[in-house]
Amino acid sequence: MKVKQSIEKIPGGMMVVPLLLGALINTVAPDLLRIGNFTQALFVDGATTLIALFLLCAGSQINIRSFGVSFGKGFTLLLVKWIFGGLVGAIIYVLAGGPEGLFLGLAPIAVIAAMTNSNGGLYVALAGQYGKSEDKAAYSVLAMNDGPLFTMLTLSVVGAMGVQSGYFSITAFVGVLLPILIGFVLGNIDEDIRTFLGKGSDMLIPAFAFALGxxxxxxxxxxxxxxxxxxxxxxxxxxxxxxxxxxxxxKWNPLVGAAEGSTAGNAVATPAAIAAASSAFAYNVELATVQVAASVVTTAILLPIFIGFLAKRLEKKGQLPEEARQQA
Structure with a gap:
């Protein structure tokens, strides 16, 4: 029975399906797994610990040895994603009136998390389809926006989590970032450790998604x-x-630039990670988690269609990059 294969056919399935399954159980029979000991610790109360371990694994995949054109492309996309995504998130934050408010039903933390994280697997797939090997290699830099780091930076810029606002403390900030930094150091001092921890990332996603659900x-x-x-x-x-x-x-391949327009599956964990660092964001954490999950699925479906449309448009104008012509 190909359960995993079936789940993976659903965009963001390894994150979304366990999340919805957990939510279904919690809605229909909330006490079913709340029986204490290991069962409750893993399936109900384990989200924070599992996310922390995931962040350590994700940090190990950030390769410090990224140079040349790949680094330039990756850093440019990373910056553009953060600036423009963070700007939209900051505007929504202001219009919502703060971390506990909503604007048109959207939680500010959900908007910032969804906008500043990108689906690395989708980027690599699209870059491989329409771009060059150097475009795929740019992912080693883009991996930096996996997790809550750039969401935190955005919130710090708008003053939502600044020390002066009373929402946040340096200790809490370090507490969230330390697993990422430890993973980063381990992954860069030993390639075998990076490979070993890289396998853990995929396994942990459905585990913490279920606990969140x-x-x-x-x-x-x-x-x-x-x-x-x-x-x-x-x-x-x-x-x-x-x-x-x-x-x-x-004058780079614009289709590859557009491939960053998605939300990472692991961004679903970001609202919970932010709420752990600042209680001011705990009020809408459930709603924000669901909205980010919906964004993951929507971008996974819509982005390839959107890039296909852009490719056809460039082809009609005679501007389609050479490496993308066979895909148009």
């Missing part, structure tokens, strides 16, 4: 579903288009 009800999913889809469309249009035009400005 066990703390979400379908009521919140119904509340956050449609705004989450809208959020996904915004991610594609805002960060995909800005990446496209930035790469075009530098």
């Amino acid at each position: 066990m703390n979400i009800s379908f009521t919140s999913i119904l509340e956050g579903g449609l705004p989450g889809v809208v959020l996904g469309v915004l991610v594609v249009l805002v960060t995909g288009i800005t990446g496209y035009w930035t790469f075009k400005l530098f």
Whole structure:
């Protein structure tokens, strides 16, 4: 029975399916797995620990030895994704009136998390289809936006988590970032450790997704579903288009620039990680988690279609890059 294969056919399936399964159990029979000991520790209360371990594994995949054109492309996309995605998130934050508010049903933390994280697997697949090997190699830099780091940076810029605002402390900030930094150091001092920890990332995603789901009800999913889809469309249009035009400005393959217009599956864990660092964001953490999950699915479906449309448009103008012509 090909369970894993079937789940992977669903965009973001290894994150979304366990999350929804956990939410279903929590809605229908909330006490089923709340029986104490190892069962409850893993399936209900284990999200924070599992996310911390995931962050350590993700940190180990950030390769310090990234140079040349690949580094330039990766760093440019990383910066564009953060600046424009963070700008939209900051605007939503202000319009919502703070971390506990909503704007058009969207939680500010969900918008910032979805906008500043990108689906590395989807980027590599699209870069491989429409770009060169150096475009795929840029992922070693883009991996830096996996997790809560750039969400935290955005919140710090808008003052939401600044020390002066009373929302945040240096100790809490270090507590979230330390697993990433430890993983980064381990992965760069030993290639075997990077390979070993890299395998853990994939395994941990469905584990912490289920635990997150066990703390979400379908009521919140119904509340956050449609705004989450809208959020996904915004991610594609805002960060995909800005990446496209930035790469075009530098005379690089613009289709590869647009390939950054997605939300990472592991971004679903970001609201919980931020709430752990700042209680001010705990109020909307369930809703934000669901909205980010909806954005993951939406961008996974919409982005390849959007890039295909852009490729056809470039082909009609006679501007399609050589490496992308066979795919048009």
